[in-house]
Amino acid sequence: MTATGDGNGRDPQVKRGEQGARRKQDGQGARGEQGAQGRRGAGGGLGRRERLRVETTAEIKSVALALMASGGPDAITLRAIAREMGMTANAIYGYFPTRDDLVTTLINDVYTALADAVDTAWETGAPLDPAARIRSWATAFRDWSLAHPEGFRLIYGDPVPGYRAPAGGAAPDAARRVCTGLAGLAAAAWPHTQHLYATSEFEWSDFDPGLLDKVRPAFPELPPAAVALALRIWGRLHGLVSLEVYGHLRTQTVSPHKLFQEELTQLVRALALPATN
Amino acid sequence: MTATGDGNGRDPQVKRGEQGARRKQDGQGARGEQGAQGRRGAGGGLGRRERLRVETTAEIKSVALALMASGGPDAITLRAIAREMGMTANAIYGYFPTRDDLVTTLINDVYTALADAVDTAWETGAPLDPAARIRSWATAFRDWSLAHPEGFRLIYGDPVPGYRAPAGGAAPDAARRVCTGLAGLAAAAWPHTQHLYATSEFEWSDFDPGLLDKVRPAFPELPPAAVALALRIWGRLHGLVSLEVYGHLRTQTVSPHKLFQEELTQLVRALALPATN
DNA sequence: GCAGTAACTTCACGCCGTACAGTTTCTGCG
DNA sequence: CGCAGAAACTGTACGGCGTGAAGTTACTGC
Numbered sequence: 001m002t003a004t005g006d007g008n009g010r011d012p013q014v015k016r017g018e019q020g021a022r023r024k025q026d027g028q029g030a031r032g033e034q035g036a037q038g039r040r041g042a043g044g045g046l047g048r049r050e051r052l053r054v055e056t057t058a059e060i061k062s063v064a065l066a067l068m069a070s071g072g073p074d075a076i077t078l079r080a081i082a083r084e085m086g087m088t089a090n091a092i093y094g095y096f097p098t099r100d101d102l103v104t105t106l107i108n109d110v111y112t113a114l115a116d117a118v119d120t121a122w123e124t125g126a127p128l129d130p131a132a133r134i135r136s137w138a139t140a141f142r143d144w145s146l147a148h149p150e151g152f153r154l155i156y157g158d159p160v161p162g163y164r165a166p167a168g169g170a171a172p173d174a175a176r177r178v179c180t181g182l183a184g185l186a187a188a189a190w191p192h193t194q195h196l197y198a199t200s201e202f203e204w205s206d207f208d209p210g211l212l213d214k215v216r217p218a219f220p221e222l223p224p225a226a227v228a229l230a231l232r233i234w235g236r237l238h239g240l241v242s243l244e245v246y247g248h249l250r251t252q253t254v255s256p257h258k259l260f261q262e263e264l265t266q267l268v269r270a271l272a273l274p275a276t277n
Numbered sequence: 278m279t280a281t282g283d284g285n286g287r288d289p290q291v292k293r294g295e296q297g298a299r300r301k302q303d304g305q306g307a308r309g310e311q312g313a314q315g316r317r318g319a320g321g322g323l324g325r326r327e328r329l330r331v332e333t334t335a336e337i338k339s340v341a342l343a344l345m346a347s348g349g350p351d352a353i354t355l356r357a358i359a360r361e362m363g364m365t366a367n368a369i370y371g372y373f374p375t376r377d378d379l380v381t382t383l384i385n386d387v388y389t390a391l392a393d394a395v396d397t398a399w400e401t402g403a404p405l406d407p408a409a410r411i412r413s414w415a416t417a418f419r420d421w422s423l424a425h426p427e428g429f430r431l432i433y434g435d436p437v438p439g440y441r442a443p444a445g446g447a448a449p450d451a452a453r454r455v456c457t458g459l460a461g462l463a464a465a466a467w468p469h470t471q472h473l474y475a476t477s478e479f480e481w482s483d484f485d486p487g488l489l490d491k492v493r494p495a496f497p498e499l500p501p502a503a504v505a506l507a508l509r510i511w512g513r514l515h516g517l518v519s520l521e522v523y524g525h526l527r528t529q530t531v532s533p534h535k536l537f538q539e540e541l542t543q544l545v546r547a548l549a550l551p552a553t554n
Numbered sequence: 555g556c557a558g559t560a561a562c563t564t565c566a567c568g569c570c571g572t573a574c575a576g577t578t579t580c581t582g583c584g
Numbered sequence: 585c586g587c588a589g590a591a592a593c594t595g596t597a598c599g600g601c602g603t604g605a606a607g608t609t610a611c612t613g614c
Contacts (some may be wrong), residue, residue: 091593104436157435179529206532231529232540239516250494252508255483263509270547368562
């Protein structure tokens with residue numbers, strides 16, 4: 001009964017007033033929700049509070065990402081973030097209703113960053129050389145993953161202690177962007193490749209409508225078999241990168257890079273593309 | 278200061294004596310370590326205490342696996358296990374010095390189960406039909422993974438909240454068994470496949486000695502390029518299965534099975550094997 | 555029977571997410 | 585201007601976690 005429970009021996013640390021009123025904000029938070037800020041006319045540039053709120057939200061996310069980068073996904077704890085920012089853990093509840101919501105947001109951001117990286121690589125590839133473009137895309141995928149292993153785990157792994165993805169997946173948008181990008185690979189290869197898939201049994205009904213909504217408009221000529229090919233390419237690339245990120249490859253080979261390059265060569269060959277390598 | 282800290286509102290629950298002296302053991306524990314049980318002659322069958330200790334260890338593991346199966350890898354908490362067994366959490370420290378050690382042991386067990394599953398599938402395949410054997414191996418791999426998604430995550434994912442694999446990987450033995458199995462696939466395919474890898478640049482020094490120690494004696498004729506092939510096959514299979522286990526495929530296609538089958542067909546084709554399908 | 559020791563419990567600590575009840579500070583209206 | 589309301593934040597509390605230290609019990613071998 002002596003030393004009361006609750007633990008948390010954290011000393012007050014910065015005590016209000018010292019760096020006192022750090023930030024004050026507005027806008028519908030996780031708590032107030034509806035609020036009455038329709039006032040200013042709803043339209044134009046954000047007011048002071050809104051701006052501060054946006055900044056604080058961004059700071060929370062960036063601190064969370066920094067923590068993740070330095071200590072892995074488990075280092076994302078509300079209390080650690082708050083500590084870093086000189087706030088109480090509870091203050092974060094004004095921005096994210098729950099830790100899982102924070103994580104979901106992070107996943108979205110990180111997944112978007114990955115999608116940006118691969119999209120960029122794709123766009124900068126020579127449009128007329130599908131093999132080179134695919135290599136470029138895949139290399140960007142691997143490079144990004146190795147540069148941000150925590151991000152990769154966040155997206156593709158069991159991200160964080162008790163996290164359960166909310167219905168419909170965590171980052172459906174970014175995931176769709178990646179899949180659409182993959183469909184782009186398949187589309188670029190398809191003219192050379194399609195003769196290998198003449199007997200494919202895939203139909204549109206094999207795929208998720210949400211995926212097709214993005215893919216079919218972007219690549220109207222692509223048959224179901226090509227979408228299946230895109231997903232399989234995804235799997236192929238994901239496999240080696242995932243093993244590498246999680247450290248399973250390093251215990252078997254010292255040259256995961258060489259392995260990946262050979263995989264790309266074989267992939268290009270399997271797509272019957274005119275090789276550039 | 279009122280309600281004392283420490284939380285843990287667990288009511289005494291079974292209070293000693295009730296189901297009282299559940300188990301008493303001997304043998305070097307995580308605590309005593311050296312002990313003085315050299316007495317009985319070190320040799321023969323275990324004494325009573327040793328037996329009970331082994332049983333308790335097994336029970337801890339099985340409860341942990343059950344918890345994992347029902348609540349995911351995060352459900353593996355010492356306190357939950359202890360609760361289930363009618364002990365205190367600290368009692369487990371007599372069997373595993375730390376939670377991570379428990380998890381490491383579980384990973385080993387689970388990985389071994391996976392290795393058993395794929396080895397069995399391989400051995401029951403028709404020896405003279407490499408394509409069929411590879412399909413059998415791969416199908417066993419996927420089936421096991423889908424049947425034990427938590428096990429798969431435990432092995433290949435961020436297994437459990439703060440777990441960090443101990444030096445040298447978590448389950449090196451089982452991992453090596455799987456890799457050796459993969460080398461078997463490569464070896465079976467190699468006579469048909471090798472002409473595709475005439476220009477491979479892989480050398481023995483690209484691989485971990487520990488892996489080669491197991492692979493080269495088992496398949497003395499295999500060149501480095503074939504070992505690289507084995508690892509790439511691993512990546513290919515791992516990729517699709519991993520995406521499926523983690524739920525990333527389901528949001529894109531309703532037929533992951535069909536996708537996997539096509540992947541196998543293409544794999545067999547890429548290995549230039551006489552197809553059976 | 556007695557000393558030693560393995561097995562287990564109790565207590566304690568610091569961490570975590572989160573709920574609830576304040577308190578301060580800003581904002582826009584009258 | 586003053587004032588109501590709301591947003592942002594703090595304090596306290598609870599239950600859960602892993603783990604360390606110390607104490608208790610029960611079995612073991614001499």
